[in-house]
Amino acid sequence: MAVEAFAPAKINLTLHVTGQRADGYHLLDSLVAFCDVGDQVRVRRAEDLSLQVGGSRVAGVPTDGSNLVLRAAEVLKPAGQGAEITLEKHLPAAAGIGGGSSDAAATLRALAQLWDVKLPGEADLLSLGADVPVCMAPGAWRMAGIGEDLTPLPPLPSCDILLVNPGVAVSTPVVFRGLASRENPAMPQDLPVWGDALELSAWLARQRNDLQAPAVAAAPVIGEVLDALRASGALFSAMSGSGATCFALFEPDEGQAQSAAEDIRAKHPDWWVAAGCVL
Template structure:
């Protein structure tokens, strides 16, 4: 028996840092959607766990215990041959490793019939792993354990762009000057949604730009694209997203980005319910 699971890109439409606990963990308030682009995880029964990796972003991906996929298999206690088809850039603020781990947990649960591990064990894999087990639009609070499923994600037309730099998450959080910022302006409205979204923030954007100024270049390129309604960084970077008013402006913006910056990773996508 073989089970395949899709591991979608996670997009933080907002990311408010609202505090820091005594143990160092940061408190967040984030609105998240998932995209129809991502990695794929395929699992089949085996006597010992083995991970192989292919795909356009496979270079440099570890296949041992340093990979969250392997750690996820250990957490659920199922041995399997696991194949990861890697399309998303690593350490990019779009949950690639966390989404891969969540897809592995789902696939191994289906393969074996075992339930998913308890929340504390899933959370120990990474703050975004419980989130990446969800779909649609989700509000994430706390350190990643407080999840609220919202209405299905709007059919947004997006571009994801990464300039090819890695911005370590601990470095970005450390550079954040203020750790107690206001949460999102809640409740989220049904009318004037883009305007409301534009009034929210990603508190990690400024420190990430300090660490990697090219992120500002990406944001400027997206914001200057005709039809762009909003551009912002996702997660701790360096991937940025832009929301476009229609498919034609999305297509033209992608073509322009690929002509002017062929070395950047760029992809058109849509939010999935």
């Protein structure tokens, strides 16, 4: 028997850096969403744990214990159990869209079903990374603290989304070091319920990703991506996470995101470009 799980891209629609703990971890306040662009995980029973990786973004993805997928499996694994794990990789790595964390979360969901065991608790999830807890149940979330303070939100209005990554690796520590301030205002205490994509986009335009400016300073090509998205007719565009992936929101079901994807792909064939919809 094989069990499959989808690992969707995680998008930080906002990312406010609100402080820094004594241990160095930054405190965040973020509106998180997921979209139907992502990776796929498949697991089968086996004597030992193993990982095979395929897909369009397979280059450079490790298959040993340094891969978060295998680390997650080891956290969950009951004595005497094993699994053959296949990861079909389509999201770029280290790109600000939670690819590795979402892969780990999907692996945990699939293996829990395969082995008929409970999912790990919060401490074990956080040990795998600050983004893993929010990736366990893809949807709309307010994520605060270092990622452990999660508040579920009503579903976001229907939006098409375009993701673009210019293929550069951006060092998260470098981006954080480039912050002008680590003590910035959070989002409003009470978040609105947005009626449609236009309302959501207008509200997002009044919020921030505090990591965007230092990321652009570290990798100016991110600014080129943002310029291309602004020129696409999108309702709103910004960078996700610490970069380098940027996103743009469009009215749903009008084909604008796909048209913009085709145009940007033609002008920048070396960029990763994917269109989809917000989950």
